[in-house]
Amino acid sequence: MQSAATAFAWEFRQRHRRGALAVLASFVALAVIRLAVAGAGRIVFEDVETFAIALVVPMVATFLYFLAIFSFGLAGDIAARQSIFPARMFTLPVTSSALAGWPMLYGSLAMMILWLATRLLGTWPAGVNVPIFWPFLLGPSLLAWTQALTWMAYPMPGLRVIVTVLWLATIDAIVMIALELKASEGVMLALLAPHVPLAFLVARGAVARARRGEVPDWRQLFAWMGRLANVVTRRRDSFASSARAQEWFEWRQYGRSLPLLVALLLPFELALLFPFHQTPVIVFETLCGVLLTPPLMAFFVATTVSKSSSQAGDAYGVTPLIATRPMTTASLIAAKLKVTIQSTLIAWLLVLLAIPMALRWSGATTLVNDWMRELVKAIGMPRAIAIVALGLALLISSTWKQLVQSLFIGMTGREWLIKTMAIGAMTLLGVIVPVAHWALGKVVIEARLWVALPSILSTLVVLKLMAAAYVAIRLHHRGLVSDRTILAGAVCWDVAVFALYGLLVWLTPALVFRRAPLALLAILAVPLARVAAAPLALAWNRHR
Amino acid sequence: MNVIAVSELTRRFGGKSALSAVTLCVPRGGVYGLVGANGAGKTTLIKHILGLLRAESGSVRVFDRDPVADPVGVLSRIGYLSEENDLPRWMRVDELMRYSRAFYPGWDDAYAEELRHAFTLDSSAKIGNLSRGQKARAGLLVALAYRPELLVLDEPSSGLDPIVRRDILGAIIRTIADEGRTVLFSSHLLEEVEQVADHVTMISHGKIVLSDSMGAIRDSHRRVTLRFSESRPRPPAIAGVLRWEGNGTEWTALVRGDSRDLKIDGADVVSDRVASLDEIFVAHVGSG
Numbered sequence: 158m159q160s161a162a163t164a165f166a167w168e169f170r171q172r173h174r175r176g177a178l179a180v181l182a183s184f185v186a187l188a189v190i191r192l193a194v195a196g197a198g199r200i201v202f203e204d205v206e207t208f209a210i211a212l213v214v215p216m217v218a219t220f221l222y223f224l225a226i227f228s229f230g231l232a233g234d235i236a237a238r239q240s241i242f243p244a245r246m247f248t249l250p251v252t253s254s255a256l257a258g259w260p261m262l263y264g265s266l267a268m269m270i271l272w273l274a275t276r277l278l279g280t281w282p283a284g285v286n287v288p289i290f291w292p293f294l295l296g297p298s299l300l301a302w303t304q305a306l307t308w309m310a311y312p313m314p315g316l317r318v319i320v321t322v323l324w325l326a327t328i329d330a331i332v333m334i335a336l337e338l339k340a341s342e343g344v345m346l347a348l349l350a351p352h353v354p355l356a357f358l359v360a361r362g363a364v365a366r367a368r369r370g371e372v373p374d375w376r377q378l379f380a381w382m383g384r385l386a387n388v389v390t391r392r393r394d395s396f397a398s399s400a401r402a403q404e405w406f407e408w409r410q411y412g413r414s415l416p417l418l419v420a421l422l423l424p425f426e427l428a429l430l431f432p433f434h435q436t437p438v439i440v441f442e443t444l445c446g447v448l449l450t451p452p453l454m455a456f457f458v459a460t461t462v463s464k465s466s467s468q469a470g471d472a473y474g475v476t477p478l479i480a481t482r483p484m485t486t487a488s489l490i491a492a493k494l495k496v497t498i499q500s501t502l503i504a505w506l507l508v509l510l511a512i513p514m515a516l517r518w519s520g521a522t523t524l525v526n527d528w529m530r531e532l533v534k535a536i537g538m539p540r541a542i543a544i545v546a547l548g549l550a551l552l553i554s555s556t557w558k559q560l561v562q563s564l565f566i567g568m569t570g571r572e573w574l575i576k577t578m579a580i581g582a583m584t585l586l587g588v589i590v591p592v593a594h595w596a597l598g599k600v601v602i603e604a605r606l607w608v609a610l611p612s613i614l615s616t617l618v619v620l621k622l623m624a625a626a627y628v629a630i631r632l633h634h635r636g637l638v639s640d641r642t643i644l645a646g647a648v649c650w651d652v653a654v655f656a657l658y659g660l661l662v663w664l665t666p667a668l669v670f671r672r673a674p675l676a677l678l679a680i681l682a683v684p685l686a687r688v689a690a691a692p693l694a695l696a697w698n699r700h701r
Numbered sequence: 702m703n704v705i706a707v708s709e710l711t712r713r714f715g716g717k718s719a720l721s722a723v724t725l726c727v728p729r730g731g732v733y734g735l736v737g738a739n740g741a742g743k744t745t746l747i748k749h750i751l752g753l754l755r756a757e758s759g760s761v762r763v764f765d766r767d768p769v770a771d772p773v774g775v776l777s778r779i780g781y782l783s784e785e786n787d788l789p790r791w792m793r794v795d796e797l798m799r800y801s802r803a804f805y806p807g808w809d810d811a812y813a814e815e816l817r818h819a820f821t822l823d824s825s826a827k828i829g830n831l832s833r834g835q836k837a838r839a840g841l842l843v844a845l846a847y848r849p850e851l852l853v854l855d856e857p858s859s860g861l862d863p864i865v866r867r868d869i870l871g872a873i874i875r876t877i878a879d880e881g882r883t884v885l886f887s888s889h890l891l892e893e894v895e896q897v898a899d900h901v902t903m904i905s906h907g908k909i910v911l912s913d914s915m916g917a918i919r920d921s922h923r924r925v926t927l928r929f930s931e932s933r934p935r936p937p938a939i940a941g942v943l944r945w946e947g948n949g950t951e952w953t954a955l956v957r958g959d960s961r962d963l964k965i966d967g968a969d970v971v972s973d974r975v976a977s978l979d980e981i982f983v984a985h986v987g988s989g
Contacts, residue, residue, distance in 0.1 A: 395802060402803030409791060476787040480753050483777035483804050636770065700755045700769045 161251045165259040173226050179580050180222065183215045183587065184274050191278055214587040216275050220296065223271065227264030228304045235307065236315050236414065236461075238374070240367035242308040253365040257308070261301055261357055268296030291345035295332060298349050299325055301356035309363040312375035315414070319421050328352070399484055403492035411461040412496040415560070416503040418454040423447065423507065427515035434521040444525075447512060448552055451504045455559035462497060462560055463567025475570055475698050486696045487638045490564070494688070497560040505553050540664060547660055558684055565690035570698035614677035624686035628693065637692045646689065653683045702765065704729050704851050704883045705750055709759035712745055712907075719745045721907040722759070727885060727900075732878045734898030735887040736982060742907040743887040744784060747855050750885070751781060763851070777805065780849035784856040786836045790829030794822050794839055798846070805847035813846035820865070834862040845873060852877055854886035858893055871897050895978040905986040915978075922976040922984075926953045927968040937965060943984035955984035 170177070224230065229241055246256055272292045306321040335348060396402040426447050433439035482489065516522045533541045566578050596602045606613075629647075632638045638646075658679035662672060705727035712720040720742050727733050737743045748754040749761045752768030752775060761768060768775040788797060794817070802808035817824065820838035828836060837857065844852065852874075858866055874884050874897045888894050894901060895915070902912040911918065922943075929950045936945035936952045944955040955976055976984075 395799060399804045402800050406789075406800060410789070477751075477753065477781070477783040477785060478787050478789070481751055481776050481779070481781050481783075483773050483775075485773055699772075700752055 161249070161255050162259055166263060169226070169260075169263055175576070176222060176226070176580075180215075180219050183219075183584065184278065187212065187215060187278050212275055212278060214583065214590050216271065218583040218587070219271055220268075223264060223267050223296075224300055224303050227260050227267065227300055228307045229260070230303075230307060235317055238311050238314055238316075238372055240308050240310045240363060240372075241317075242364055242367055244367075247368045253368060254361050256368075257304075257360040257364045258357065261304055261353070261360060264300045264304065265297035265353060268300050269293050272296055288342060288345070291342055291349055294346065294349035294352070298352035298356070299328060301353045301360070302328065305356040305360035305363060308360055308367065310367055310372040312373035314376075315417055315421070318418070323425070399482070400488055400492060403482065403484060403489065404495055407492050407496040408499065411458065411464070412500045414461060415451065415454055415458045415500045415556075416507060418458065419451055419504040420507050422450055422454070423511045426450065427511060427519075430515050430519035430521045434519045434524070437524060440521050440524050444512070447508060451501070451508060451556040452552060452559050454504070455501070455556045458500075459560050459563055460567070462493060463564055475568075475695070480699045485637070486699060487642070487692045489699075490568070490691045490695055493564065493691075494561060497557055501553060501557040501560065504556065543660065543664060547664065561691070562684065562687050565687045565694045568691055568694035568698055611671075611674050611677070614674055614681065618677050618680050621681060621686055625689060628686050628689045631693055632689065635693070635696060637696055650683055650685055654679045657682060702729060703727060703762075704764060705885065706762040706765075707746070707749070707759070708761075710746070710749060710756055710761060711758045712749070712754065713757065718907050720749075723904075723907070723909055724759075725902060725909065725912065727883060729883055730878065730881050731899040732874055732884045732886070732897050734894035734901045735885060735904060736889065736891055736894050736901060736978075737887075737904035738889060738986060741904045741986075743904055744855055745907075746904065747853055747885070747887060750853065751776070751779065778850045780844035780847065780852045782837070782840045782844045782852075782854045782857055784859060786833060786840070788828045788836055788840055790827070792828050793824070794826050794828070794831075795824040797828065797839060797843060798824075801843040801846070805849075807849075808847040812848070813842065816842045816845060834865065837861045838865060841870075841873075845877075848880075848882070850882050852882065852884045852886075854884070856887055856889070858888055858890045866893065891977075891979040891982055901978065903982055903985055910985045911981070918978070918981060919975050921957055922981045923956050923973060924953060924976040924980055925956055925973045926951065926971040927965065928971050929965075930967045939965070944987070955980055957984075 229243055235241060242256070249256070272295075276287060276289070276292070302324055303321060306324060307317060309317070311317050311320070331348065332345075335345060340348070396405065426443060429439060429443045433443075479489070516525055529541070532544070536544070563578075566575055569575070596606065629643055632643060633640060658676050661675045661679060665675065703726045705725065707723055707725040710720050710723040711718070723742070723746060725746070735743050735746065745754065749756060750763055750768065752761075752763075752772050755769050763775045764778055766774045792800070798813055798817070802810070802813070820835075820842055822831075822835060822839055822842065826835075828839060831839065837859075838861065841854075841857065841861070844854075857870060861870060871893075874886070877884050878899070886894075886898075898915055900912075900914050901918055903910045913921075926947075929952065932949045933952070936942075936947070936954070939954070941956050941958040942954045943957055946953045946955075951971070
């Protein structure tokens with residue numbers, strides 16, 4: 158290596174060459190589709206937005222990927238108080254400016270190239286007027302602040318996520334307001350230009366402090382919360398069983414993250430009700446946002462559920478401490494599942510307590526009561542109650558599902574598999590989203606889909622049940638779960654499916670939906686194969 | 702009955718052979734030292750014994766059970782100190798003790814406290830704030846406090862400071878052995894192994910090169926220095942000599958077998974002594 162710049166570039170290239178190849182491949186595929194299919198007139202897009210939607214998934218995925226790799230977020234613990242800048246680099250014989258500067262420069266260049274690729278693909282051959290220059294600065298600005306704020310040390314665990322999300326949302330809001338006000342390209346450039354230099358100054362200070370080992374600590378101020386938690390959780394001298402001990406471990410490891418994140422976000426979201434309590438649209442959107450917060454946060458927390466250690470080095474493996482617990486693999490998974498249920502319920506308890514309080518104190522109760530009265534008037538009290546209860550149950554179960562549905566991948570501890578599945582999911586979304594957008598609104602296609610819906614659902618159900626049968630056979634053969642447990646699990650799943658089916662039949666008019674598709678929907682909605690496969694994944698990881 | 706019975710165990714990682722047809726039997730009682738250079742296969746062998754690695758070919762039995770098929774039956778009888786300091790950083794020492802005791806019915810509170818005092822560990826200290834040596838002591842505490850039938854220590858010296866290593870670890874290991882329990886520990890510090898082990902197994906490049914009782918190893922290896930009447934560019938080829946050192950007229954041989962057999966015309970025996978484990982290891986492994 159001839160210089161620090163070359164060394165940083167080499168490290169990024171070596172560590173992320175497969176990801177970079179995947180990004181490149183997705184854009185090449187889009188370009189080919191654009192040239193060979195859309196350009197040749199085989200598919201005619203009605204408007205530029207229809208094609209642009211095809212770019213949303215790869216662009217957003219690439220944007221998030223760049224945020225993660227150039228801020229070293231993939232290698233660090235973002236919830237920790239300490240800087241996530243790799244400590245191994247602190248001893249390199251370079252200045253803090255170089256340590257902070259080179260990753261920022263490479264990240265900014267990558268973001269600019271991303272916009273260039275997006276613009277080339279998104280506008281050709283529609284010829285619409287898409288801004289050129291200011292978006293070149295938006296990506297680097299968001300990345301630079303992400304780097305600066307994630308490399309900073311914080312006085313409280315988890316504060317990094319909140320500060321970063323709020324600051325990025327603020328920048329985004331400013332840009333959106335400027336666009337709404339039809340700001341010129343010059344104004345947009347003036348708004349965005351100072352961000353990267355400012356973020357660099359912040360990042361340089363953050364790295365310099367992290368190098369000196371300076372980490373502010375406010376935890377003593379909140380020590381009473383820990384003591385309260387100990388009282389609430391009835392701390393005892395000993396655990397009743399090894400299963401309880403493991404549940405405690407899992408709870409302390411990641412179980413508190415979801416309720417904590419929800420508790421931290423709720424005040425900011427519900428605060429909108431106070432100035433806008435008489436604006437129905439904002440009240441409605443705020444409530445929707447609040448109700449979607451737990452499943453959304455669960456999506457982020459889910460990545461930590463699979464881990465047996467919060468230390469970066471053990472991101473994918475199972476630590477010897479956990480692997481050598483004298484417990485069955487199924488018991489280790491059971492502890493995880495129980496804690497995810499507790500975590501989900503506590504997060505939702507917070508939401509269900511906070512909403513009525515916020516509505517009452519803000520004065521938005523009247524508006525919500527009016528909506529409820531209209532709903533009762535339209536469909537009757539029992540159905541209204543059932544719809545609200547079903548909606549709530551779906552949101553709660555969706556939150557839990559977010560936490561556990563990727564366990565069967567995460568618990569394998571195989572980095573290549575986890576990354577392949579993530580890229581595969583992104584690719585699938587990259588295909589499904591534009592196809593769905595293209596298909597919706599076309600009467601002929603919608604009609605065909607409607608007719609084919611039972612067949613599509615049946616195919617999915619067959620695949621799901623085949624996967625579940627395979628998992629059950631493997632569990633039985635490997636002796637990971639007793640036959641009795643497999644049977645009990647199957648019975649519980651049947652009960653849940655029948656209950657959901659009954660509710661759907663009662664709620665939906667027979668003229669609109671036939672019963673068979675509802676049954677298929679119920680079967681697809683209740684998790685089965687992926688959750689059941691978690692012990693297999695852990696066994697594969699624990700006994701390599 | 703053997704506590705550990707490993708038979709023809711082979712393991713490859715990619716193209717590299719980590720263990721090659723390893724056979725090892727560890728009977729109940731005694732201290733077994735597993736020595737080898739870094740990357741020799743010690744940790745891989747230990748991970749197979751714990752069931753953390755599945756045997757590709759061959760078999761591993763611990764307490765006559767398969768550690769992969771029956772992790773509860775095996776792990777509940779083993780105390781294990783990992784080479785990696787993987788204790789959760791967020792846990793306090795008292796929480797670690799409380800958490801660990803739930804898994805082992807034989808956990809001895811009084812003994813655990815005794816160990817905590819001996820290791821000078823503050824019960825309210827967070828693991829994350831402990832030094833590397835203190836973390837290793839905390840790990841050793843929870844591995845010992847339930848008086849396991851088999852104690853497996855993977856490179857305990859890499860984390861423990863010299864005082865704990867010399868004064869405490871040795872004493873603990875001897876106590877366990879005296880109680881009729883078994884200790885298997887890996888190390889590359891041969892002096893330490895020599896002090897406490899009853900039986901030594903040397904491993905190199907995934908193969909066992911020597912496995913015997915400490916007494917037998919000492920009895921069967923001697924270091925003999927010879928003085929030749931004339932300067933020699935290279936030592937003579939003699940059966941039983943594992944390694945030659947020296948130049949000119951004076952050459953030292955590490956001999957396996959009886960050194961009295963080492964009779965060479967034109968050479969006088971200058972010294973003949975018992976070889977140290979370090980010298981024996983170097984002679985067998987062929988480095989250094």
